[in-house]
Amino acid sequence: MSTKRATLAELEPQANFVPRHIGPNAAETAEMLKVVGAASLEGFIDKVIPKKIRAAKPLDLPRGKAERTTLSYLRQMASRNEVFTSMIGMGYYGTVTPKVILRNILENPGWYTAYTPYQAEVSQGRLEALLNYQQMIIDFTGLELASASLLDEGTAAAEAMAMAKRVVKTSANTFFVDRDTHPQTIGVIETRAEAFGFDIVIGDPAKDLKPAEVFGALLSYPGSSGEIRDYRAIIDKLHGAGALAIMATDLLALALLTSPGELGADIAVGSAQRFGVPMGYGGPHAAFFATRDEYKRSMPGRIIGVSVDSHGAPALRMAMQTREQHIRREKATSNICTAQVLLAVIASMFAVYNGPTGIRKTAERTHRLAAIFAEAVKGFGYEVTTKAFFDTVTINAPGRAQAILARAKEKRINLRFVDADHVGISFDQSTRRQELERLLTVFKTDALERVDIDKLDAKVADTIPVALARKSPYLTHPVFEMYHSETEMLRYLRRLQAKDVALDRSMIPLGSCTMKLNATSEMIPVTWREFAMMHPFAPLEQAQGYQQLFEELESMLAEITGFDTISLQPNAGSQGEYAGLLAIRGYHHARGDTHRDVCLIPVSAHGTNPASAVMAGMKVVVVACDEKGNVDVADLEAKAKQHAANLAALMVTYPSTHGVFEESIKDICAIIHANGGQVYLDGANLNAQVGLVRPAELGADVCHMNLHKTFCIPHGGGGPGMGPIGVKAHLAPYLPGHPVVHGVNPAAGRDQSQGQVSSAPWGSASILPISWTYIAMMGGEGLKEATMMAILNANYVAKRLAPHFPIVYSGPGGVVAHECIIDLRWLKERTGLAVEDVAKRLVDYGFHAPTMSFPVVDTLMIEPTESEGKRELDRFCDAMIEIRREIAEVEEGKADRTDNVLKNSPHTHQLLLADWTRPYSKEKAFFPLSYINADKYWPPVGRVDNVYGDRNLVCTCPPMEAYQEAAE
Ligand SMILES: *Cc1c(COP(=O)(O)O)cnc(C)c1O
Numbered sequence: 011m012s013t014k015r016a017t018l019a020e021l022e023p024q025a026n027f028v029p030r031h032i033g034p035n036a037a038e039t040a041e042m043l044k045v046v047g048a049a050s051l052e053g054f055i056d057k058v059i060p061k062k063i064r065a066a067k068p069l070d071l072p073r074g075k076a077e078r079t080t081l082s083y084l085r086q087m088a089s090r091n092e093v094f095t096s097m098i099g100m101g102y103y104g105t106v107t108p109k110v111i112l113r114n115i116l117e118n119p120g121w122y123t124a125y126t127p128y129q130a131e132v133s134q135g136r137l138e139a140l141l142n143y144q145q146m147i148i149d150f151t152g153l154e155l156a157s158a159s160l161l162d163e164g165t166a167a168a169e170a171m172a173m174a175k176r177v178v179k180t181s182a183n184t185f186f187v188d189r190d191t192h193p194q195t196i197g198v199i200e201t202r203a204e205a206f207g208f209d210i211v212i213g214d215p216a217k218d219l220k221p222a223e224v225f226g227a228l229l230s231y232p233g234s235s236g237e238i239r240d241y242r243a244i245i246d247k248l249h250g251a252g253a254l255a256i257m258a259t260d261l262l263a264l265a266l267l268t269s270p271g272e273l274g275a276d277i278a279v280g281s282a283q284r285f286g287v288p289m290g291y292g293g294p295h296a297a298f299f300a301t302r303d304e305y306k307r308s309m310p311g312r313i314i315g316v317s318v319d320s321h322g323a324p325a326l327r328m329a330m331q332t333r334e335q336h337i338r339r340e341k342a343t344s345n346i347c348t349a350q351v352l353l354a355v356i357a358s359m360f361a362v363y364n365g366p367t368g369i370r371k372t373a374e375r376t377h378r379l380a381a382i383f384a385e386a387v388k389g390f391g392y393e394v395t396t397k398a399f400f401d402t403v404t405i406n407a408p409g410r411a412q413a414i415l416a417r418a419k420e421k422r423i424n425l426r427f428v429d430a431d432h433v434g435i436s437f438d439q440s441t442r443r444q445e446l447e448r449l450l451t452v453f454k455t456d457a458l459e460r461v462d463i464d465k466l467d468a469k470v471a472d473t474i475p476v477a478l479a480r481k482s483p484y485l486t487h488p489v490f491e492m493y494h495s496e497t498e499m500l501r502y503l504r505r506l507q508a509k510d511v512a513l514d515r516s517m518i519p520l521g522s523c524t525m526k527l528n529a530t531s532e533m534i535p536v537t538w539r540e541f542a543m544m545h546p547f548a549p550l551e552q553a554q555g556y557q558q559l560f561e562e563l564e565s566m567l568a569e570i571t572g573f574d575t576i577s578l579q580p581n582a583g584s585q586g587e588y589a590g591l592l593a594i595r596g597y598h599h600a601r602g603d604t605h606r607d608v609c610l611i612p613v614s615a616h617g618t619n620p621a622s623a624v625m626a627g628m629k630v631v632v633v634a635c636d637e638k639g640n641v642d643v644a645d646l647e648a649k650a651k652q653h654a655a656n657l658a659a660l661m662v663t664y665p666s667t668h669g670v671f672e673e674s675i676k677d678i679c680a681i682i683h684a685n686g687g688q689v690y691l692d693g694a695n696l697n698a699q700v701g702l703v704r705p706a707e708l709g710a711d712v713c714h715m716n717l718h719k720t721f722c723i724p725h726g727g728g729g730p731g732m733g734p735i736g737v738k739a740h741l742a743p744y745l746p747g748h749p750v751v752h753g754v755n756p757a758a759g760r761d762q763s764q765g766q767v768s769s770a771p772w773g774s775a776s777i778l779p780i781s782w783t784y785i786a787m788m789g790g791e792g793l794k795e796a797t798m799m800a801i802l803n804a805n806y807v808a809k810r811l812a813p814h815f816p817i818v819y820s821g822p823g824g825v826v827a828h829e830c831i832i833d834l835r836w837l838k839e840r841t842g843l844a845v846e847d848v849a850k851r852l853v854d855y856g857f858h859a860p861t862m863s864f865p866v867v868d869t870l871m872i873e874p875t876e877s878e879g880k881r882e883l884d885r886f887c888d889a890m891i892e893i894r895r896e897i898a899e900v901e902e903g904k905a906d907r908t909d910n911v912l913k914n915s916p917h918t919h920q921l922l923l924a925d926w927t928r929p930y931s932k933e934k935a936f937f938p939l940s941y942i943n944a945d946k947y948w949p950p951v952g953r954v955d956n957v958y959g960d961r962n963l964v965c966t967c968p969p970m971e972a973y974q975e976a977a978e
Pocket of ligand 1: 522523583584585616618692694695716733
């Protein structure tokens with residue numbers, strides 16, 4: 011026993027969050043340092059990161075605070091948000107998240123810590139939920155095919171415009187937008203059109219649309235004002251001229267309205283927010299996108315399809331990935347990578363839980379409220395300008411709009427300010443009778459003495475036009491009827507969750523993706539009422555807590571990156587790239603350099619880079635890399651000089667996509683600047699830099715940071731994310747603005763802002779508390795330590811695996827940055843095995859595979875992050891080393907070249923029932939290492955057949971019998 015008594019300070023419970031976040035403890039760190047041959051962590055980092063690129067000074071951030079203290083501070087901040095009843099509408103509505111979904115999905119790490127379902131065999135649960143989402147969208151929109159979520163309604167509409175241009179045969183260059191469209195959607199479309207060089211006409215479709223002059227038109231159904239119009243004749247005319255008809259629509263309205271598909275529309279877009287996803291001051295929410303089968307190869311976003319597994323049973327997977335940016339690069343259908351999977355899952359489960367009858371009832375009730383209200387205010391002498399409406403009415407009150415809004419505010423209700431003469435009011439699932447009563451007194455003080463709501467209800471007819479009343483059924487698949495009791499729902503969610511590998515089960519060693527801890531304390535605030543229930547267009551004085559959060563987070567991120575100004579609007583890394591390139595474009599244009607449109611991109615770049623460059627109106631010129639994965643500086647210089655007259659930008663990933671801190675980065679930036687270009691640094695890999703290197707000091711002008719990688723927002727199975735950008739002062743005027751909420755970009759003068767890249771002013775605001783909490787609890791020192799440990803962990807894994815597998819690219823001195831790449835290019839020739847066989851064999855060991863074949867074909871990229879302790883790293887390395895032995899057996903002829911543990915992986919429990927005919931033991935198949943005995947993950951399906959799935963594309967829920975037959 012020690013004789014020295016601990017002081018009170020030393021005994022403070024949980025005073026320090028840092029050791030909770032960082033996996034390895036002091037003893038483990040010492041052991042790992044020994045393995046990598048270093049005396050100290052600091053000394054080791056000096057070896058990895060060249061001196062000349064190290065940060066000029068340490069992070070000037072407060073010391074890390076305890077979890078409790080941090081949450082109390084945040085509670086106070088949240089309390090500065092005043093949650094009024096928001097009846098503003100405009101694409102954001104109150105909704106009631108079923109508690110069973112709130113707790114078991116939104117607040118459940120089994121769902122929110124999963125990765126994008128690239129590895130289908132360990133993702134069947136979320137793939138099924140997403141297939142349900144697609145089915146739901148197909149049903150409501152009446153179209154043949156839906157993708158599994160885009161980022162928001164505005165970007166979905168912009169993607170629809172871009173797709174229309176791709177598929178039409180007309181040479182028209184104009185896109186028409188219904189003027190009765192949400193202004194933020196119009197804003198996003200205008201930004202996108204400007205960069206693509208399309209002309210936009212905004213007007214009344216009945217009067218101003220000239221079908222022969224457009225390649226497509228966006229029609230809002232219902233309109234932003236609430237008005238429902240019959241667009242059949244207009245759609246026919248568009249088709250007659252060879253143009254596409256796109257409808258921006260609303261899922262709940264479609265429960266009562268004839269579907270866009272039945273009206274003849276080619277594409278339908280909108281937001282699934284009001285299906286159980288809180289408004290969250292603008293996001294995250296899932297957008298939907300549906301179209302005709304003939305356009306499937308041109309459709310943006312991920313599509314879930316049904317295929318078969320190695321036993322011939324149905325199995326789900328992401329279909330037609332060859333359309334996406336990681337394959338097609340500058341020719342991709344869109345730059346969307348991370349989307350909104352978790353929110354699509356929630357919306358689909360909302361439909362599963364409520365079923366067609368429940369949803370129809372909600373729609374009818376919402377409509378009744380609006381109809382009763384409209385009738386009542388007419389009785390008070392107001393003119394209701396919307397004639398046919400679902401949930402939203404616009405009232406004409408000449409000169410009195412401000413006064414009405416002020417009276418509503420006194421009663422804690424927010425209405426929509428349309429203009430000085432018009433007010434908009436939207437009803438939704440959360441509106442109660444008492445809110446209707448309160449609202450009526452806004453329009454007439456003694457309303458409740460004058461109006462009998464029940465009498466009005468009996469008297470007032472529905473205002474949905476008969477010709478547009480919905481007759482076709484929806485949600486007819488059994489999945490939407492089977493889980494209406496909470497018991498059934500709970501078990502359904504549990505069953506799906508159990509099929510998947512997420513961070514709550516084991517390490518997910520994805521390179522370029524930073525799957526680190528998403529601490530519970532960071533997640534707790536997301537569902538606080540003060541953050542979750544805010545409408546994005548609520549008056550700023552009600553959102554002071556949010557404004558404080560943005561200011562504090564922006565200044566933290568500015569300190570970390572070294573940039574002057576941060577924009578929080580981009581809601582994914584891809585959107586950050588796009589916004590950053592637009593800022594560069596705006597800067598060149600402001601200087602009269604409108605011809606600067608060449609974007610240099612190294613061959614090793616992430617696929618979103620070239621796809622974003624094209625969206626920003628730039629031409630991609632590819633720069634070579636050397637055999638170490640570094641940018642070939644000679645080639646870069648040659649190309650920069652060759653294109654000097656038109657050079658707009660370089661997009662460069664740092665540390666390099668191959669996980670190396672290139673010494674030449676500063677020279678690279680100087681070369682670009684000398685030739686008139688700007689430097690875009692892809693900072694998705696900021697996890698290797700925080701506290702040690704500042705992108706701005708390297709010479710970059712702009713950089714995005716993926717908060718869903720480095721700053722602890724969980725991946726959600728493929729989103730949500732946030733991709734804010736930092737810029738140097740000269741680019742600040744060109745950051746995104748917003749047409750509804752002013753003051754988003756104070757640096758911009760009139761006409762300087764490059765418009766809007768997301769629907770919401772601050773992107774997916776409600777997940778920003780996660781990153782704020784992380785930074786506050788780690789503090790400057792803690793963040794730096796995390797970065798150093800991430801680098802040590804990667805080097806430890808590289809050292810342990812190096813005797814067994816060649817490591818592809820190492821920096822000088824044989825070290826890597828925060829990730830390492832294992833070379834398997836020899837595998838095929840020597841054994842007939844593929845990288846995929848290694849990836850799938852890892853499933854039998856209970857692991858999600860590392861990133862496959864990026865950035866180098868036939869390699870695996872591993873990023874362990876700082877959150878994994880040595881025990882978990884060893885478990886993973888042991889699995890890899892054992893797999894290497896299994897490979898050797900094939901190599902040496904001890905195992906069959908086709909019938910072996912790798913080729914047959916993953917091994918499912920169904921095999922236990924069949925006669926065992928494999929040339930190896932069951933123990934070897936299922937329990938190759940002893941640790942697996944204690945906690946075996948059973949993959950629900952065998953190897954999923956990708957080719958079959960793309961050849962026989964099915965993107966709807968298969969009939970229940972398909973599962974039944976498979977089970978027999
Ligand atoms: C993840 C990543 C991106 C794309 O970010 P999303 O949020 O998925 O759009 C871009 N570049 C790199 C290097 C990345 O790792």
